[in-house]
Every structure is written in structure tokens, then in C-alpha cells.
Amino acid sequence: MTTKQIVLISRPKGKPAMENFQTNEFELPEIKDTEVLLEAMFFSVDPYMRGRMNDAKSYVPPFEIGKSIAGGAIAKVLKSNSPNFKENDIVIGNLPWQQHCIATENGLTKVDTVIAPASYYLGILGMPGLTAYFGLMHIGKPKAGETVVVSGAAGAVGIVVGQIAKLQGCRVVGIAGSDEKVKLLKEEFCFDEVINYKTSANIKKAIADVCPNAVDIYYDNVGGEISDAVISNINFNARIVLCGQIALYNSTEIPMGPRLQPMLLTRSVLMQGFIVSNYQSQFEEGLSHLSLWLKEGKLKYKETIVNGFEKLPSALMGLFNGDNTGKMIVEV
Amino acid sequence: MTTKQIVLISRPKGKPAMENFQTNEFELPEIKDTEVLLEAMFFSVDPYMRGRMNDAKSYVPPFEIGKSIAGGAIAKVLKSNSPNFKENDIVIGNLPWQQHCIATENGLTKVDTVIAPASYYLGILGMPGLTAYFGLMHIGKPKAGETVVVSGAAGAVGIVVGQIAKLQGCRVVGIAGSDEKVKLLKEEFCFDEVINYKTSANIKKAIADVCPNAVDIYYDNVGGEISDAVISNINFNARIVLCGQIALYNSTEIPMGPRLQPMLLTRSVLMQGFIVSNYQSQFEEGLSHLSLWLKEGKLKYKETIVNGFEKLPSALMGLFNGDNTGKMIVEV
Numbered sequence: 001m002t003t004k005q006i007v008l009i010s011r012p013k014g015k016p017a018m019e020n021f022q023t024n025e026f027e028l029p030e031i032k033d034t035e036v037l038l039e040a041m042f043f044s045v046d047p048y049m050r051g052r053m054n055d056a057k058s059y060v061p062p063f064e065i066g067k068s069i070a071g072g073a074i075a076k077v078l079k080s081n082s083p084n085f086k087e088n089d090i091v092i093g094n095l096p097w098q099q100h101c102i103a104t105e106n107g108l109t110k111v112d113t114v115i116a117p118a119s120y121y122l123g124i125l126g127m128p129g130l131t132a133y134f135g136l137m138h139i140g141k142p143k144a145g146e147t148v149v150v151s152g153a154a155g156a157v158g159i160v161v162g163q164i165a166k167l168q169g170c171r172v173v174g175i176a177g178s179d180e181k182v183k184l185l186k187e188e189f190c191f192d193e194v195i196n197y198k199t200s201a202n203i204k205k206a207i208a209d210v211c212p213n214a215v216d217i218y219y220d221n222v223g224g225e226i227s228d229a230v231i232s233n234i235n236f237n238a239r240i241v242l243c244g245q246i247a248l249y250n251s252t253e254i255p256m257g258p259r260l261q262p263m264l265l266t267r268s269v270l271m272q273g274f275i276v277s278n279y280q281s282q283f284e285e286g287l288s289h290l291s292l293w294l295k296e297g298k299l300k301y302k303e304t305i306v307n308g309f310e311k312l313p314s315a316l317m318g319l320f321n322g323d324n325t326g327k328m329i330v331e332v
Numbered sequence: 333m334t335t336k337q338i339v340l341i342s343r344p345k346g347k348p349a350m351e352n353f354q355t356n357e358f359e360l361p362e363i364k365d366t367e368v369l370l371e372a373m374f375f376s377v378d379p380y381m382r383g384r385m386n387d388a389k390s391y392v393p394p395f396e397i398g399k400s401i402a403g404g405a406i407a408k409v410l411k412s413n414s415p416n417f418k419e420n421d422i423v424i425g426n427l428p429w430q431q432h433c434i435a436t437e438n439g440l441t442k443v444d445t446v447i448a449p450a451s452y453y454l455g456i457l458g459m460p461g462l463t464a465y466f467g468l469m470h471i472g473k474p475k476a477g478e479t480v481v482v483s484g485a486a487g488a489v490g491i492v493v494g495q496i497a498k499l500q501g502c503r504v505v506g507i508a509g510s511d512e513k514v515k516l517l518k519e520e521f522c523f524d525e526v527i528n529y530k531t532s533a534n535i536k537k538a539i540a541d542v543c544p545n546a547v548d549i550y551y552d553n554v555g556g557e558i559s560d561a562v563i564s565n566i567n568f569n570a571r572i573v574l575c576g577q578i579a580l581y582n583s584t585e586i587p588m589g590p591r592l593q594p595m596l597l598t599r600s601v602l603m604q605g606f607i608v609s610n611y612q613s614q615f616e617e618g619l620s621h622l623s624l625w626l627k628e629g630k631l632k633y634k635e636t637i638v639n640g641f642e643k644l645p646s647a648l649m650g651l652f653n654g655d656n657t658g659k660m661i662v663e664v
Contacts (some may be wrong), residue, residue, distance in 0.1 A: 051598070058598045059568070223593050236391070242597040257591045259557050265574040265605035266383070266390045273597035 001028050003100040005068045006312050011178075013322055015250045020053070021313040028267045034082050038075035040309070041090070043097065043330040044122040045070060046071065046156070046315040052080050059275050064177075069312070072127060074111065074118045075101075078127050085110070092121045094134055097312055115291065123156055123327035124301045125290055127276055132160035133286040134279040135241040139272045141219040144169030147211050149230050152221030153194060154181035156327035157243060162308040163299050170217070173210050175226055177322040184325060189300060193297035203229035214238070222247045227272075228258055234269055242273040250320060302326030333360050335432040337400045338644050344385055347582045347652055348430050352385070353401075353645040366437050369411040372641070373422070375429065375662040376404035376454040377591075377648040378488070382581040391607050397570045400428035401644070405457060406443065406450045407433075417442070424453050429644055431664060447623065455488055455659035456633045457622055459608055464492035465618040466611040467573040471604045472549040476501030479543050481562050484553030485526060486513035488659035489575060492622075495631050502549070505542050507535075507558055509654040516657060521632060535561035546570070554579045560590055566601055574605040582652060634658025 002025055009022045031037050049071055052063045063069055072096040077085050082105035085091065093108040095101055111121045123129060142148060148165040150226075152158040153174025162185065165172045174185045174194040185191040192209040200206045207215070207229055214235035220227050223245030231240065248255050264271060266289055279286065293299035304324040306315045309332045341354045344540075377647065381403055384395045395401055403478040405427040409417050414437035425440040427433055434462050455461060464590055474480060480497040484490040485506025494517065497504045506517045517523040525542040532538045539547070539561055546567035554561050555577030563572065578585050596603060596607045611618065625631035636656040638647040641664045651660055 059600070138412055220593070223591065227593065242593050245594045245597055248591065255591045255594075256588050258585045259555065259580065259589045260592070261552070261559065261574050261603075261605070262577045262580055262587075263605075264603065266607075267578055267605065268391070268607060268610055269605050271593075271596060271603040273593070273595075273599065273601050275598075275600060278600055 001100065002026070003028055004309060005096055005099075006052060006097040006309075007068055008063045008065055010065065011055060012050075012250075013107045014252050016050065016053060016317050018313060028090050028100055028102060031079060031081050031102050035102050036077050036082055036085050036091075036105065036108070037079040038091065038095065038101050038103055039078050039330045040073055040075045040095065040099055040101070042119045042122060042332070043095075043312055044127070045125070045312065045328050045330060046070035047177040047244055047246045047249060047319050049316060050320070059277075065168060068098055070094055070096045072122050074122060084108075090118050091278070092126070099309055116294065117262060119303060119305070119327075119329050119331070120301065122225045122329060123303060124160055124294060124299065125287060128156035128327060129160050129290045130279070130283060130286045131276040132157045132164060133290060134282070135243050135274060136161050136164050136217070136219060138279065139241045139270075139274060140165075140219060140239050142168040142170050142217055145171070146216035147173065147213055147235075148217040148219065149173045149175065149207065149211065150219045150221070150227050151175045151230065152190065152244060152246060153185055154322075154325050155221055156324070158219070159185070159189060159302055159326050160299070163189055164293075165217070165219075166190055167293065167298060171229060173207070175222075175230075179327055181322075184302075188302075192313060197226055204232050207233045217241065219243060220245070224248055224255065224257070231260055231263060234263065234267060236267045236269075236271045238267065240269060242271060242272040246320065303329050305329045305331050307331050333432065334358070334642060335360055335430055336465075337430040337431075339400055340385060340395045340397055342397065343387060344582075346584050348382065348385060348645070348649050350645060355642060360432055360434060363411060363413050363434050366414050367434050368409050368414055368417050368423075368429065368437065368440070370407035370423065370433050370435055371410050371520070372405055372407045372427065372431055372433070372664045374406040374451045374454060374664070375427075375644055377644065377651060377660050377662060378403065378460070379429070379576055379578045379581060379651050381648060382652070391609075400430055402426055402428045403563065406454060416440075421447070422450050424458070431641055445483075448626065449472065451635060451637070451659075451661050452626075452633065454661060455635060456492055456626060456631065457619065460488035460659060461492050461622045462618045463575060463608040464489045464496060464609070464614060465622060466608060466614070467575050467606060468493050468496050468549070468551060468572055471573045471602075471606060472497075472551060472571050474500040474502050474549055477503070478548035479503045479505065479545055479567075480549040480551065481505045481507065481539065481543065481547045482551045482553070483507045483558050483562065484576060484578060485523065486654075486657050487516055487553055488656070490551070490553050491517070491521060491658050492631070494523060497549070497551075498522050499625065499630060507554075507562075513654075513657055516634075520634075529558055536564050539565045549573065551575060552577070556580055556587065556589070563592055563595060566595065566599060568599045568601075570599065570601045572601060572603040574603060635661050637661045637663050640662050656658050
């Protein structure tokens with residue numbers, strides 16, 4: 001059958017642009033033994049994908065030029081030569097940006113659409129939810145009464161971090177990039193305070209004003225000057241969870257900033273970088289908490305769904321403009 | 333009786349200078365109940381004292397203008413109104429820079445000069461030794477076969493860190509500031525490699541050359557560009573122990589440097605600032621290891637002893653020029 005794919009045709013310098021992507025039509029062969037034919041339903045677009053567009057050593061290999069971009073996706077089984085999957089099963093896996101694809105049975109997992117809508121497995125019940133959970137609970141180790149600051153608070157991870165921190169009895173301060181996001185986080189997601197970094201003349205002071213007892217946990221999704229402002233308000237024995245640095249992903253030179261070590265030293269602060277797969281052996285623990293909180297209504301969720309396979313590149317680019325509130329998803 | 337004291341008369345801007353200090357003579361009163369009269373024997377001069385010369389919030393309060401500098405010291409009891417101390421006892425405590433002083437019994441501890449020379453309690457069996465031990469063992473958590481890099485390797489802390497890391501089966505690379513120090517660390521202290529940062533044209537490359545499997549633990553005593561070079565060679569899941577930042581202590585502006593968070597994030601690196609008093613409840617554990625290793629000859633020790641009470645300011649200033657090898661001590 002004929003299908004469409006989106007390939008990376010050049011590596012972006014700075015922000016990704018449409019010229020870095022190309023949509024091709026091509027012919028899929030017949031599936032072989034243990035293979036399945038999938039029809040894509042939802043694609044996840046995530047900030048970490050920007051790193052894979054560079055030709056640089058990291059925790060995941062770079063995307064190859066001339067090949068499909070790939071990432072988390074939900075798909076429907078159209079045809080199966082695997083005893084593990086049957087027609088109409090809904091599965092999650094790391095899949096190429098193709099309307100249809102052939103996948104081997106390994107690396108695919110069935111999702112239960114009775115528990116939650118299929119797309120949730122790309123968000124709150126998937127990588128971003130687990131990232132929020134393990135970063136906050138296993139690195140941040142929140143204690144009731146502590147002050148937690150979350151940057152990128154309205155993003156897929158931040159919106160979950162803030163709610164889990166509230167469930168732990170913390171005071172939660174979010175940092176986001178629009179008045180709509182501020183309103184949403186305060187009114188719908190129970191953040192104690194939210195700062196709009198785009199309209200705040202002095203973020204350092206804005207944080208100091210709403211964190212009179214300093215910042216005990218900083219869950220960092222953005223990096224750059226916002227993080228400088230938070231860290232200048234850091235408390236003794238604080239924990240800084242390095243989850244994302246979206247403000248720096250499009251940098252073409254090594255970004256410079258104030259040296260943090262003297263502050264981290266004199267205040268006995270921990271800073272820990274992590275990726276969610278470090279906690280793979282404990283995913284079950286994380287998912288059981290997230291599912292339960294979701295079921296009990298203690299955890300709310302928000303998606304920005306973009307419609308159309310061809311919108312994948314623009315949806316990815318939109319992450320760097322803060323176009324999304326909650327998880328950015330492309331529905332095919 | 334009449335005695336001498338060294339007082340801070342102005343706060344340094346940048347490097348401390350002689351003009352910041354003044355030696356005064358003054359009259360000591362008679363000792364009261366529970367007090368002792370002490371004669372100073374050895375003073376410890378340490379990089380952290382530079383921080384106390386500023387009027388800034390930190391983990392210890394600033395020195396007061398017009399009052400004696402104070403720090404770790406060993407003294408002899410000349411007269412005692414305390415049941416806990418008698419004439420000729422040798423004690424350690426946080427004492428003013430005075431030839432003689434009156435101290436209350438609290439905060440003084442007798443030292444056993446049979447086990448080790450008195451001055452060792454200011455070094456390997458004191459704060460610097462414990463700092464080396466807890467930073468490396470409790471934060472760095474060395475595993476046999478790992479590569480440990482120590483900056484300020486010939487300093488009071490670094491020289492102990494390197495030896496403990498060797499005892500754990502690690503490959504140890506030191507960074508120091510003279511060929512004499514390099515030779516000493518390799519020949520006497522069994523470091524595997526030592527880099528002279530003053531004569532190395534490209535420290536980043538020099539580290540890469542001697543750390544082919546990257547850096548698993550970086551024990552940082554210096555900060556600044558040396559640390560940038562080490563961290564650019566950091567391994568996945570590495571630990572960075574922030575012990576000192578001597579290269580930055582005399583900065584008059586907030587020092588700038590490359591932002592580290594993207595590297596710490598993608599490589600799942602931990603960076604932890606600490607001060608030794610965080611581990612106060614475990615000092616006994618640390619001291620028992622250090623004493624045993626010292627007794628067994630597994631741990632060697634080195635002091636730079638400066639003679640003369642009046643040399644205290646210049647000895648302190650000398651730390652920032654790397655004048656010392658091992659622990660800098662002023663003998664009265």
C-alpha cells in the first residue's frame with residue numbers, strides 16, 4: 001500500500017523550520033512473520049526531539065537525514081502476523097512519522113482505552129507523566145510545607161508536577177508564558193501562584209515575592225534566565241530537578257550564564273539531571289500512582305490536539321513558541 | 333596579661349590584602365568560672381575564610397569589622413577554671429586569632445597527641461579530612477574502576493580525596509598548579525595522572541587524554557574554567573562534588589561561564605554542594621576510617637607550616653596563590 005512519511009532532510013541551525021522537513025509518499029511492502037501493519041492515530045511531539053535533530057552524542061541517537069522522524073505514537077493494528085496482536089488492537093510504541101508503518105511485535109504495547117483515552121498514554125499515563133512523577137518524587141523528594149517552583153508549568157510535564165506537588169502538601173509556584181496559562185493553572189490546576197515570565201519586569205523579584213521562605217524544590221523544564229532567577233532564590237538544602245532546558249535547545253553557541261556552583265555550594269543544594277528511562281524498572285510504581293490519582297480525580301489533565309498528519313512539523317515547532325497548554329498531540 | 337590579636341579592619345574587594353588586617357595589643361582579663369586561658373599553638377587557614385570576610389549571608393556569619401578573625405586552632409591550656417580541662421592540656425576549637433585567649437569550656441575538645449601530632453587535628457583528622465571523606469564517600473560514592481578527577485589536588489582536601497579514591501580502587505587524576513605539586517602527587521601520593529593547569533595549553537584536551545573513559549566523579553575544590561574543562565569530559569551518571577570554588581572566592585562580580593544544565597541533563601549527572609557540618613552526626617564514622625588508614629600507612633599527609641603569629645594574614649592570602657602543598661598551618 002501507499003503511505004506518507006515525514007523525513008528530516010536537513011539539520012536545523014537554531015529553531016527548526018519547515019525547510020528541514022519533507023513529506024514523501026512511498027510504498028509499504030507486505031508484512032513478514034512477527035510483524036504488524038499499523039495505522040497511526042496520535043503522535044506525541046516533545047521538546048527532547050529537538051536534540052535528536054542535531055548530529056550530537058546524547059542519550060538517544062540523532063535522527064538520520066533522509067529518514068522518518070520517529071517518536072512516541074498510538075496506532076491501530078490493521079493486519080497482524082504476530083500472535084501477540086490482533087486486528088483493531090490499539091498499541092503504543094516508538095514509531096516513525098508515517099501514516100502507516102510496519103512494526104515488529106517487540107517494542108509495541110497494547111493500551112487499555114477503557115481506563116483512559118488512547119492519547120493519555122502519550123501524556124499523563126506515558127513518558128511525560130512518568131517524567132513528572134520520578135523527577136519530583138525521586139529527586140525532588142517533596143516534604144509537606146515546602147515551596148516547589150515549576151518552570152514550563154503549563155507544559156505536558158509541568159502541569160503534572162505542580163499537581164503532584166500539591167498532593168504532597170507543598171506550596172506550588174508555576175512559571176508560564178501567557179495570562180491564559182496563568183489563569184488556567186491557578187483556577188483549574190490549583191497552583192498557589194503563577195508568574196507570567198513574559199510580562200514580569202523582574203522575575204527574580206517576582207519569585208522572591210511569592211516565595212518568602214525561598215525555593216526548596218525547583219523542577220526545571222526550561223533553563224536559561226528563568227532558571228537563573230529561580231536559583232537566585234534557592235533555599236539551603238534545596239533540590240533542583242533538571243528535566244528540560246527548552247530555552248536552550250535551539251542555541252547555536254554554548255549558552256553562557258552566571259556560574260551556579262558558589263550558590264549550590266554555600267547552600268548545600270543538589271542539582272540532578274535525569275531522563276525518565278533511568279527509572280524504567282520502577283515504571284509500574286509510577287503508573288499505579290498516576291492512574292489512581294487520575295481515577296480519583298486528584299489529577300487533572302490537559303491536551304492541545306492538532307489535527308492532521310501534515311501538521312507534525314508545525315506542532316513540533318510550536319513547542320518552542322509555547323503554543324501548547326498541557327500535552328501537545330497530533331491526531332492523524 | 334597582655335597579648336596580641338589580628339583584627340579585620342576592612343572587607344577586601346577581590347583578593348585580601350595586608351591593609352585589611354591589623355595587629356593590636358590588648359589586655360586579657362582574669363578568667364571566670366568555667367573558663368580557660370589558652371596559648372595558641374597552631375592556626376588553620378582555610379579558603380572558606382574568604383567568604384566570611386564578605387558581609388554576605390552564607391552558612392557561617394561574616395567576620396565582624398574591628399574584631400579578631402577566628403578559625404580552627406590548637407592551643408595549650410595555661411590556666412583552667414573548668415573541671416574538664418587542666419593545665420597543659422592540648423585542645424582544639426574555633427578560636428580568635430590571638431596569641432592568648434579566654435575560652436569557655438564548651439566548644440573545646442582535648443586532642444590526643446599520642447595518636448598523631450597536634451596539627452593533624454586541623455587537617456587530616458579534622459575539618460579538611462572529614463570534608464574529603466564525606467564529599468567523596470557520601471556524595472561521590474566511588475566504585476572500583478571509576479575515574480575520579482580532583483581539582484586543587486595538592487590542597488588540604490584534595491590530597492586526601494585522591495588517596496581515599498585510590499583506596500576504593502579508582503583511577504585518580506589530579507589537577508594542580510606547579511610541576512613540584514605534580515611530581516609530589518604522582519610519586520608520593522600515588523595519583524595515576526596529574527595535570528599542571530598552569531602549563532597545559534588545553535586543559536579540556538589534557539583531561540580527555542588521561543580520562544579515555546570520561547570522568548565518573550569530579551571532586552571540585554576550585555571552580556571556574558578548570559571545572560568547565562572537567563565537566564566537558566563528564567560521563568553519564570557522573571557525580572560532581574562541590575566542595576570549594578577557590579578560583580571564584582575573590583570575584584567582585586558574579587562570574588559568568590558556560591551553562592552546565594544541558595550537559596548535566598542529557599548525561600544524568602548529579603551535582604551536589606555541601607559543607608562538612610551537614611555530616612556532623614556521622615563524624616565518628618569518618619574519623620575512625622581516617623585514623624585507621626593513617627595508622628596503617630594507607631593515607632599519607634602533608635602540611636605547609638608557616639612560622640609566626642604575625643604571618644597569619646599572609647598565610648591566608650597565600651592560599652589563593654597556591655602557596656601551600658597539603659594543609660596550610662600557622663605555628664605560633
